[in-house]
Amino acid sequence: MKKGLSRRDFLKVSAAGALGVATMGAQVAMAQEDEKKEAAVKPSVPGVSGVLDRAKLEKKAWNDPNVLLKVRWSGVNFYEFVLPNGKTIVMDPYFDDPNDEHNEYKYTPTDLPGGEWVHGADVVLLTHGHFDHTGELPSVLEHYPLAQVVVPEHALPSVVWGHDNKINYAGKYFSEAGAHDRFQFDGFELEPCRSNHNVSKRPVSDTLNAEKYLDENGKLDFYQLYRWIYEREIMNMKITTDEGFTLLIWNSEMQADGQGFESRPYFYRDANPDLFMYQVAGASFDYDRRNPNCQHMGEWIASVKGRTALPEHQQHFSYDELDAMAEKFSDICNDKGVGTHFLTPETGVWYGYSKDADGNVEVCLVEEEKA
Numbered sequence: 001m002k003k004g005l006s007r008r009d010f011l012k013v014s015a016a017g018a019l020g021v022a023t024m025g026a027q028v029a030m031a032q033e034d035e036k037k038e039a040a041v042k043p044s045v046p047g048v049s050g051v052l053d054r055a056k057l058e059k060k061a062w063n064d065p066n067v068l069l070k071v072r073w074s075g076v077n078f079y080e081f082v083l084p085n086g087k088t089i090v091m092d093p094y095f096d097d098p099n100d101e102h103n104e105y106k107y108t109p110t111d112l113p114g115g116e117w118v119h120g121a122d123v124v125l126l127t128h129g130h131f132d133h134t135g136e137l138p139s140v141l142e143h144y145p146l147a148q149v150v151v152p153e154h155a156l157p158s159v160v161w162g163h164d165n166k167i168n169y170a171g172k173y174f175s176e177a178g179a180h181d182r183f184q185f186d187g188f189e190l191e192p193c194r195s196n197h198n199v200s201k202r203p204v205s206d207t208l209n210a211e212k213y214l215d216e217n218g219k220l221d222f223y224q225l226y227r228w229i230y231e232r233e234i235m236n237m238k239i240t241t242d243e244g245f246t247l248l249i250w251n252s253e254m255q256a257d258g259q260g261f262e263s264r265p266y267f268y269r270d271a272n273p274d275l276f277m278y279q280v281a282g283a284s285f286d287y288d289r290r291n292p293n294c295q296h297m298g299e300w301i302a303s304v305k306g307r308t309a310l311p312e313h314q315q316h317f318s319y320d321e322l323d324a325m326a327e328k329f330s331d332i333c334n335d336k337g338v339g340t341h342f343l344t345p346e347t348g349v350w351y352g353y354s355k356d357a358d359g360n361v362e363v364c365l366v367e368e369e370k371a
Contacts, residue, residue, distance in 0.1 A: 049333035051326045052343045052363055060352055062369035067352035068245040069275070070366055072119070073345040076132055077251070077313045079277075080119055082350075083187040083241055088120030090147075091249075092127055094135035096315055119368065121147040123185055127251045128234050129158035148173040150183065152194065152235040177235050191238040193267045236267070245355060248273035248304065251312065269303045274361050275353060276306030276340070280314045280325065294325055298332030301340060307361040308353065309342045319344055 060067060070082040077092040121144035126134055129151070137159070141147060151159055153176045175183065177192035184190075239247040248271055278301055280292060301309060309329070314322055326342035333340045343363055345351060352366040 049330040049338060049340045050342070051323060051330055052341055054344065054346065057351075058364045060364045060366050062350075062366050064352065064354075064366070066354040067364070067366060068241060068243050068355060069247065069353045070350050071275075071310070071345070071353065072350045073310075073347055074117070075347055076315050077127065077279075078136075079312075081239075081247070082119055084243060085187040086120075087122045087185070087187045088118070089123045089125060089188070089239070090118055090121045090140060091125045092133035093118070093124065093137055093140050094132050096132070118143075120144065123147065123190075124149045125190075125237065126151045126155070126159060126235070127237075127249075128152055129155040134159055146173070148175065148185070150175045150177050150190065150192070150235070152176070152192075153178045155235075177237075188239050188241045191240070193236045193238070194234070238267070238271075238273070245275075245353065246271075246273040247275045247277070248306065249277045249312070250304075251279050270305055272305045272307070274307050274355060276301065276304050276309045277312050278309060280311040280317065280322070292325070294328045295332070297325075298329040299336075301329050302333045302336045302338045305338050306340050307359070308363060309340050310345060314344075319346075 068084060072080045074080070075095045078094055079091045081089040081091070118140060121140050124137065124140060124147050126137070126149065151174065156174060156176055179194045182189065182191050234251050236251055237249050239249070248268065250268060278297070311322060317325070322344040326344060330340070330342055343351065350366045350368050352364045354362045354364070356362070
């Protein structure tokens with residue numbers, strides 16, 4: 001007959017069992033928490049795309065040595081980038097008209113001195129000469145007079161004239177970027193790629209007779225014609241930091257016939273940047289920017305194969321709309337076996353990008369360091 005457990009042995013077994021259950025429960029809870037954290041901050045799993053949850057991003061210090069690029073969106077196409085060496089790049093400084101009924105983001109601190117609403121301005125990049133990409137340039141240069149400004153080739157007169165000559169071109173450091181230029185700045189290299197804002201279908205005769213190109217006497221205004229020709233010129237660009245972090249910025253528009261994805265696809269396809277920035281209105285055919293073709297845009301983003309992605313010129317869409325578009329883009333990327341993770345940034349918030357030894361890019365929140 002099998003002898004039963006003694007009271008002492010029973011207590012030992014019971015205690016061990018309880019400890020095992022408790023340990024297992026703790027391990028499961030820890031594993032679940034780790035999964036949530038990994039999903040939130042480690043996006044670039046090869047071949048797997050997704051949309052980052054802004055509320056779950058890890059917070060890191062401003063001077064965290066692992067953060068290779070800090071990024072902030074201030075509306076329209078206005079972005080700032082801070083490098084590990086402290087240098088700041090400003091792109092397309094313009095907040096937006098607060099009276100614009102289509103503007104979803106009323107982030108317009110233009111009543112503050114320029115030095116308070118930008119972190120700094122060592123280099124200013126203007127993708128093209130339109131006012132909604134250059135509107136705050138005079139203020140930026142007033143507070144940062146030594147900033148180096150890069151504009152597309154031929155667009156400089158339009159930028160200067162468009163601000164009623166408030167910009168003293170002779171006293172500033174302007175560089176015109178051509179098709180095959182390459183610039184070396186402190187902390188990064190800039191490789192511009194010329195493209196078009198859109199493809200005009202107007203005949204030349206219509207352009208020459210359009211009222212908006214005529215002066216008050218009904219004669220052709222060559223300045224306005226110049227702007228028509230050259231303001232359509234776009235500067236797309238690739239930025240490579242000294243630490244090897246790559247940022248690819250695409251500001252063009254696609255065409256409904258499928259031929260206008262980009263006339264220079266070699267610059268983008270299979271580029272595999274750490275961060276790809278795409279103009280969210282770039283697939284808005286017939287100038288209907290409220291209804292972009294997400295299928296075309298998603299296929300274009302997938303062809304680039306960026307590890308992470310951010311939208312540009314997204315002020316006409318709510319956060320929910322942008323998240324929904326990002327989900328669509330993510331699904332398309334997944335269907336094509338591409339691992340790109342999307343973030344819908346909030347205005348005025350700094351995001352940090354870091355990269356591990358395997359090339360995986362992590363996204364976090366960083367709190368701006370105050371002087």
